[in-house]
Amino acid sequence: MSQALLLKPDRKFVEDIVKSGGGDLKKCYQCATCSVVCELSTETAPFPRKEMIWAQWGLKDRLITDPDIWRCHQCNDCSIRCPRGARPGDVLAAVRQKSIEHHAFPSFLARAVNQVKFYPLLLVMVPALLLTLALVLRGPVEAILPFQEHGDAFYAGVFPHWLLIGFYSPFTTISFLGLLVGLARFWRGMAAADKEQGREPVLGVIPSVIRIVTSTLVHDRFAKCTDKAGRRLSHLMAFYGFNVLFIVTVWATIDIYLMPLLGVDSLYPFDLVHPMKILGNVGGVLLIAGAILALRDRLTDNSESGFSTSFDWTFVWLLLLVGITGFATEVFRFIVDPAQRTALEYAAYTFYFVHLVIVFSLLVYLPYSKFAHIFYRTVALVYAEHTGRTQEAGRAELKAAPEPKMISSS
Amino acid sequence: MDKKVAVYICRGCDIGDSLDIDALTSVAQENEAEICREHDCLCGDEGCELIKKDVQEGANALVVAACTPRFKTDTFTFDGCRTERVNLREQVVWSHEPNDEDTQMMAEDYLRMGLARAKKADLPEPFDEEINETILVVGGGLTGMAAAIDAAGAGHDIVIVEKEPQLGGWAGKFSKTFPHKPPYREPEPIPIKERIAQVEGNDRITVHTGATIEKISGQPGQFDVTLKTNGSNPEFRVGAIVQATGWRPYDASRLGYLGYGKSANVITNVQMEEMIAAGEIKLPGNGKKARRIAFIQCAGSRDEDHLPYCSTVCCRVTIKQALIAREMNPDTEAYVLYKDIRTPGQYEDFYRRAQEDAGIFFTKGDVTGVEVVGDSLQVEAENTLLGEKIKVEADLVVLATGLVPNSADGEAIRKYDDATSVIAKGEAGAQLEAAKVTVEELKHLEGSSILNLEYRQGPDLPQLKYEFPDSHFICFPYESRRTGIYTAGCVRIPNDSQASQEDGAGAALKAIQTLRTAKQGQAVHPRWGDQSFPDFALQRCTQCKRCTEECPFGTLNEDVKGTPLPNPTRCRRCGICMGACPERIISFADYSVNIISSMIKAVEIPDEFEEKPRLLGLLCENDAYPSLDTAGLKRIRHSAYIRFIPVRCLGSVNTVWIADALSRGYDGILLIGCKSGTDYQCHFITGSELMEKRSENIQEKLKQLALEEERVQLVQMPITDYEKLPQVINEFAEQIEEMGMNPFKGF
Secondary structure, eight states: OOSOEEEOOOHHHHHHHHHTTOTTGGGOOOOOHHHHHOSSOOSSSOOSHHHHHHHHTTOHHHHHTOGGGGTOOOOOHHHHHOTTOOOHHHHHHHHHHHHHHHHSSSHHHHHHHTOGGGHIIIIIIHHHHHHHHHHHHHHHHHHHSOOOOOSOOTTTTTSOHHHHHHHHHHHHHHHHHHHHHHHHHHHHHHHHHHHHHTOOOOSOHHHHHHHHHHHHHHTTTGGGOOTTHHHHHHHHHHHHHHHHHHHHHHHHHIIIIIHHHTTOOOOOSOOTTSHHHHHHHHHHHHHHHHHHHHHHHHHHOHHHHOOOOHHHHHHHHHHHHHHHHHHHHHHHHHHOOTTSOOHHHHHHHHHHHHHHHHHHHHHHTGGGSGGGHHHHHHHHHHHHHHTTTTSOOOHHHHHHSOOOOOOOOO | OOOOEEEEEEOTTTHHHHSOHHHHHHHHHHTTOSEEEEESOTTSHHHHHHHHHHHHTTOOEEEEEESOTTSSTTTTOOTTOEEEEEEOIIIIITSSOTTOHHHHHHHHHHHHHHHHHHHHOOOOOOOOOOOOOOEEEEOOSHHHHHHHHHHHHTTOOEEEEOSSSSSOGGGGTOSEEOOOSTTOOSOEEOOHHHHHHHHHTOTTEEEEOSOEEEEEEEETTEEEEEEEOSSOOOEEEESEEEEOOOEEEOOGGGOGGGTBTTBTTEEEHHHHHHHHHHTOOBOTTTOOBOOEEEEEEEETBSOTTSBOSOOSSHHHHHHHHHHHHHHHOTTOEEEEEESOOOOOGGGHHHHHHHHHOTTEEEEEOEEEEEEEETTEEEEEEESOTTSSOEEEEESEEEEEEOEEEOOOOHHHHHHHHHHHHHHHHTOOTHHHHHHHHHHHHHGGGTTOOSSOBOOTTOSSOOBOGGGOBOOBTTTBTTOOSSTTEEEOGGGTSOOOHHHHHHHHHHHHHHHHHHHHHHHTTOOOTTSTTOOOOOEEOGGGOOOOOHHHHHOTTOOOEEOTTOOEEOOGGGOOOOOHHHHHOTTOOEEBTTBOHHHHHHHHHHSOOOOGGGOOOOEEEEEETTTHHHHHHHHHHTTOOOOTTEEEEEESOGGGOOHHHHHHHHHHTOSEEEEEEOOOSTTOOOTTSSHHHHHHHHHHHHHHHHHHTTOOGGGEEEEEOOGGGTTTHHHHHHHHHHHHHHHOOOTTTTO
16 A cells, blocks of 8 residues: 555546546545535445546546446436536446446447447347348258147247347347456456455355345335335346246246257247246236336436446346337237238237347347346455455544544634 | 702612612712702703702812613713712612612612712813824825825824835836626726825825834824825824835745745736736746646745734735736636635625636645745645645745735834833943843844834834734724824735725724824823823922833823923823822823822721621723623623722723722722733723732732731623622622631721
């Protein structure tokens, strides 16, 4: 600590944060109200004041490897109480985006995916073209490999399961490998920064993971945020909605391909009363409701809930759309009679196609979008737990803290 | 003047219900009052008519026994009459047991004292001196020009003396100032040319540039000024003086630890200002553009080793310079390292403006040093909010140095002059040695005088803390210890140009007030309207020089022998000279050693077997007296054994009164005055301090008389401590009762 830190202000990075929603960053005059009002900030590792100073001086290296930025749930308790209007909550959100973009692999993709001008290309055209290509290639592939389709032939007639699995698996695998690279970089960055600072781990990684997973299941830390308590509810709904749907999808795949191998008949497509079907519908409702609540929150009370950037909007809208198109797909299945080739049938296929495109955008670009927070935040929280950041200092430690130096008041 | 004493006793405000008024009337008659009347409400129209009628019939020494003299002053003031007020309300009936023997005795004593004074005191006759109404403004910067323009607007002729070849001061050398109007965001040009044109175009204002003051003699209304210029040495007379001599930057050569002197690229904010005015910010070292500029705030300010105070402007100046530097070259990055950013009031918006700029970086911290590393400089700071030591690399370091007043220490210069004259006279022994030491210590003051006043007590205003000329910031802004000379702008208090110009107007108003009151033969603050002034019975003067030395306002000059030479318009009528004079030759028409002595003697002292001690209280009338009134208003009781006499200042207490009181049989004497010391509250600055010194002598006397030292006590109290005052009085009374009676009683 005796070695002085040489500040090399990175104006570009400051400007980046400003552009990404931290526009009031420079207003901070370092009073620390934010760190005091934050229910999640601890004595051993307080935030967001130090992040505000780092951000003002453009200390990029410090910020992107700072696990504390992920301990913030952007309830904006701090932004509401900031006497200067510097909106620390929004600044941290912007820094989180920068942290994802910095660690993501390949990083050019991260930078591109988060630019609105590339949305039509990356979020719509690429997946649509790839999917169309897959559909075109279906015939030739079937000619070579005799895939057997199970169950209802309505959607599967056009988009057979083997095709979807064959289409999504490679893309998501590659994307998740990229994500792993990013997360590994992130972890190493955090560890290196702590080594420099002389901070030692205090808890094993496995117990840390257990703590964080259990904590996440109930969103107990989110519950500490006071001013925007509603955010916790919408997040819980979307969180469980998405996870339930993910589990149901995995189960469906197992049901279709693994069960027959075990000699059990596939039940797919499930009946409306099948537990998995019920679960899936509940998940869909939760996802849509969560997304709608989140959108309503962002749309109606912009000042308090924080400044929303395209990074935020895109993610929530995609979640909502994936839910809506999913349900639409399901409903069409019941109302369309495949025997009669009606316009409805084409609408059904179209919705399904849109649904599939959105699923691609959501899953394949996950490591580069706001969706990545599900992993970065988890990793950062585990790391924070691992290094004792969430512990409140004991009384003894507080007493041992040096007295603040008095500056002459004359 | 023949005196016709008339006594009026008011029965209103509980007085009639609490006292035996008939007995009081008898006291008045016993004491040669020609008229004695009572009334239920003396201050009402009927009561006043009563008095007016007597006045018409020749009554001229009026004794009004009613409320405190601080109320109804105008009501009881009658042309050609002197009114003595006996405070029966606040200090007798409201603060004592009604219809009690001791209360009655107290009231009777106060009436006797009032009568004693009324018989001896005369109505002051104001002096009649010729008053010149021109105002001299020393310093032609923004402050001086503002004072000149405002005073000229009020109808006075003005002479400005400026030592530089042109008007304008610092403001004339700088290109822009921080904003003074909404929205307080962008630096503004300084309208200095317009201001100078305004001065030069004003018929009432005469300007002498390139001129300094050779000497100033005389007194308010009659200051004779001689200037020193390149050619002629003009002489003229003025009535009052505004000193607006401004500031100089703190000597940065003492800031070596901040790199000043180590590298040419470490400069002061004034040097930065000059570069900005020249139109280009470049590195003094190599002439290259300065891309990274670090501003170090409080460079030598708020630092006990340098300037202990805040100069108030440096934060705003730095913000302005950073914004201008960024505007001149958008590549520039400005780093501001501060202890605290102080941008009072609306100037916070100016700070916000700079914060918005992506190229200006702020951080709090204590700068510990500046090192030269290759071509660049590294500023190191600790106690930052980052929680660690930091270093910032910069090409140019600007030290935000503070403002030092351009003042001269009149009293120290006088010491130096006295010491040099001792050496010149060729005196020998210890005196010579002491003089040599003084000369050595104060040699740096040679030629430092600004005003060159021909005052016994030194050629310039005395100084308070940090070289600022004496001015009581808290109670009496602009007030100085040299009547008719007022400081304004940064010489008085560090401030920005706008506040300094307002200061100029304030000082100009003080100067005008002095002239107006002098014209009417009246005192200025704090004895507004007082027309009495000290009379010196010089045939008995022993040239001890105590009066000339002790006058806090430098009123008295001396002739060669040391005889005091009065200057009535310099005088504030505090009576400190009267308290000082061992020969008791100084007196005022209505306030003298003799008058107060007779008041002391007017009190009836019960004999020692009556077990009723008598205490004398000498009460400063500026703070202690109103404080006791307030206690009375709140019905807080104090001992009925004490008799108070208000004094103009504790410094005016002549020790002979104490001796008189003790020999008369008083058992104890309590002196109550204002706080002395650096943060004095004494209205006459040194009065209570002088009394402290004199009471040391009194203690000696008491010892010689084999009396207990505690019989005479000195208490200093702020006016706000009125709740404690009765307690102090009561404790004193208890102490004296315990001690027993004065053995000199009855002799």
